[in-house]
Amino acid sequence: MRRSSIIAQLGCVDDTFHALGPSSPDVVPMLRGTDARYRRLADGLLAAGYVMIVVSDHGQHDVPNPPPGGKRGTHGTDSDQDCLVPCTWTRS
């Protein structure tokens, strides 16, 4: 069997963290939905013989005292919150 690579990004995590702040409890429903989408993706890919590597390109931190309507989360600093990200390697 010839295998290739698939790269996918679920951008809703970054977008929601920017809007609500990564520490907000309001991000939990989005995270649960993202977990469910990853599970469906993993089930299909692992059954087809793929190895799945899940990694984030960066972390994010809360914006202290954001202006009304402003972003409550951001990234781009050299802080551990922005730079240290999990990596998971899964195979069936």
Ligand SMILES: [Zn+2]
């Ligand atoms: Zn971002």
